[in-house]
Amino acid sequence: MNFNLINLLLLLFTISSIGQKNKSNEKLKVSVIRCDSIYLNKKISIKLINFDNEENGYKSEWNSIFEIQTKINNKNKIILRDSIFSKVQKIEFADFNNDKIKDILVQNISDVRSNWTFNLYLYNQKENNFRKVIGFEGIKNPSFNSKYNIVESHVNSGSNWIGFYKITKHKVHKYEIEIKDSGDKKSKSEYRKAINKIIKMKI
Numbered sequence: 001m002n003f004n005l006i007n008l009l010l011l012l013f014t015i016s017s018i019g020q021k022n023k024s025n026e027k028l029k030v031s032v033i034r035c036d037s038i039y040l041n042k043k044i045s046i047k048l049i050n051f052d053n054e055e056n057g058y059k060s061e062w063n064s065i066f067e068i069q070t071k072i073n074n075k076n077k078i079i080l081r082d083s084i085f086s087k088v089q090k091i092e093f094a095d096f097n098n099d100k101i102k103d104i105l106v107q108n109i110s111d112v113r114s115n116w117t118f119n120l121y122l123y124n125q126k127e128n129n130f131r132k133v134i135g136f137e138g139i140k141n142p143s144f145n146s147k148y149n150i151v152e153s154h155v156n157s158g159s160n161w162i163g164f165y166k167i168t169k170h171k172v173h174k175y176e177i178e179i180k181d182s183g184d185k186k187s188k189s190e191y192r193k194a195i196n197k198i199i200k201m202k203i
Helices: 003-021 185-200
Strands: 029-034 044-050 064-072 075-084 091-094 103-110 116-124 129-132 142-145 150-155 161-168 171-180
Touching: 075 116, 075 129, 116 142, 161 185, 171 185
Parallel strands: none
Antiparallel strands: 029 044, 044 064, 064 075, 091 103, 103 116, 116 129, 142 150, 150 161, 161 171
């Protein structure tokens, strides 16, 4: 079975699956974003197809198909397709691998404290493609600390706290370090101590 036939069968299976889930619902909701201003001269666009808003996304549920496309010889080519859950269908762009080029984040869930998680797709400029970061959707309110090349999680809860992570080989490594985030001098001191520990670790 050749590559093109496999792709065709995969596409037909995806459309069939969407149709089955959508029989009792309204029309599909499709969001398309052209990324010309972010990925210059790469002819990249992204599409988020939402077909079900009934689930909460906590148990490997999915309600959307996410696609990244490029254009070759005036024909659209899908370079990534992923089945995901996205509560509010929000897409953001931010650099998470320190190459000074924005990557793609698609919102995943929002918990009772409105802490958001995201699916992350890192851009490879040399190959003009994207790869999903495994486990990133477990990080609440992620932000990238470019100085130390780590991801920080600032979580709002009964007592706010900060967790620390690192992306290696498109997977998430969690540092077993968490500190309270009270915004006072003690918190700032604990933050500096945590960063110093992370710097000494070899990951």
